[in-house]
Amino acid sequence: MAPTRRVAIIQWHIKELAIEENHATACEYIRQAAAQGAELAVLPEYHLSGWVPTDPRWAEQAGQSATYLSSYQALAKELKICLVPGTIIEKHAGPDESSLFYNTAYFISNDGSILGNYRKKNIWHPERPHLTSSGLESHAAIDTPIGRIGMLICWDLAFPEAFRELIADGAEIVIIPTFWTPHDASAEALRHNPASEALFLSSTLTTRCYENTCGIIFVNASGPAEDFLGMSQVTLPIVGPVAKMGNEEGVLVADMDLDLLDIAEKNYKVREDIKKEGWHYVYRHSTSQ
Structure with missing residues (x-):
């Protein structure tokens, strides 16, 4: 494990159905990240078209996904950066x-x-009429130039089991593209705490790092404060967020000191316990269970 990894989190106000504009914005920010020495750049969930599934153009644009994936592959090769x-x-x-x-x-x-892909498993309930879950497919970590990586998406953050399965498979860093807004809280919840969703994110991200002795790269969309949270961040156990954005648009490059993962594991021994034959919690997201 390398002692540090230089990573970039990128957030901006994603324009609904403006797929070419959003793609161009993403590519420009990726170039900025590479110019600052980032080894990896991460973008938000739904970054190409936004979340407007009831518009027929959204489904049409989804049929163009392979073209944009190929474009990102070419850009990664050109800039020698992971994406x-x-x-x-x-x-x-x-x-x-x-x-x-x-x-x-x-x-x-x-x-x-x-090197790998992940289909969102835990579908947020307003998404369920439009998206298909990966269901009983396992959460699997992958080997990459920056270490062994796990990927989750947005609402997956709420499920400790998803992290446990990735950690059991050796993931050191979990990457979470997200489209999380203040409107994900109900009106009743907001009456109790207008910052309910921000509290959810800030507390849960740090907790997941501690309870799994892992690092997290969390990237959200930004925009007007009444509609967007931002809060993209790089978080580690022991120290919490080492880089965190507000609601601004742009690129933030941070160094992840992965020695902190070893320090946390030596202290809490979470991975050691998971590997033991007598580990108490044997539930897995697996078709064999």
Whole structure:
């Protein structure tokens, strides 16, 4: 494990259905990240078209996903940078001539090759009429130039089991592209705390780092404060967020001191306990269980 990894978090106000504009914005920010020496750049969830699934153009644009994925592969190879280009909505043929839509994150290596992908499993309830879950597919970590990586998407953050499965598979860093807004809290919740969702994110991200002795790269969309949270951050156990954005647009490059993962593990022994034959919690997201 290298002692430090230089990573970039990128957030901006994603324009609904403006796929070419959003792609151009993403590519410009990725170039800025590479110029600052970042080994990895991560974008938000739904970064190409936003979240407007009831508009027929959204489904049409999902059918173009392969073109943009190829473009990111070429850019990664050109800049010699690893990329997680947020999530890309992929359109697949379903039963009875219907279409299935998967919310997918890819890890692209610095030579342009795809090392792995993850389809969102825990679908936020307003998304369920439009997206298909990865269901019983396992959470698997992948080997990359910056270490062993796990990927989750947005609402997956709420499920400790997802992290446990990745950590059991050796993940050191968990990458989470997100489109999380203040409106994800109900009116009743907001009456009790107008900053409810910000509290959810700030507390849960640090907690997941501690309870899994892992690092997290969390990247959200930004925009007007009444509609967007931002809060993209790089978080580690022991110290919490080492780089955190507000609601501004742009790139933030940070150095992840991965020695902190070793310090946390020596202190808490979470991974050691998980590997033991007598580990108390044996539930896994697996078709064999």
